[in-house]
Amino acid sequence: MTQLKKLKKTIRARSRKTGERVTLKADGNARLRYRWDGTTVEIHIIGKPKGGATVVAVNSKLADASQVERRRAQWRQALEALKAHVAR
Numbered sequence: 001m002t003q004l005k006k007l008k009k010t011i012r013a014r015s016r017k018t019g020e021r022v023t024l025k026a027d028g029n030a031r032l033r034y035r036w037d038g039t040t041v042e043i044h045i046i047g048k049p050k051g052g053a054t055v056v057a058v059n060s061k062l063a064d065a066s067q068v069e070r071r072r073a074q075w076r077q078a079l080e081a082l083k084a085h086v087a088r
Contacts, residue, residue, distance in 0.1 A: 006086045011045070038063075039071075053086075055079060 008030060015032065030045040036059070044056040057075045062068050 008045070010082075010085065011043075055082065 011030060011032060027047075029047060032041075032043040034041055039059055039061045042058045042060075044058070046054045046056070048054065057079060059071050059075065062071060
């Protein structure tokens with residue numbers, strides 16, 4: 001199973017548990033958008049030609065620079081954990 005397929009499977013399972021909406025596009029890319037503590041989060045998963053994927057997290061409407069730094073650290077940790085999970 002390619003990394004992209006593993007990642008999509010993981011995201012679908014999470015969306016079923018939480019009720020969050022995941023959009024899988026015909027081009028193989030996916031987008032997850034939800035609210036988090038008054039901010040908007042968008043996760044974009046972009047497939048690569050040789051089977052890999054790029055994951056981009058965008059967290060907008062953050063209150064101030066300190067919240068930006070906290071979220072940046074949280075996202076870094078979360079994306080590294082996702083990378084380790086998909087690599088199994």
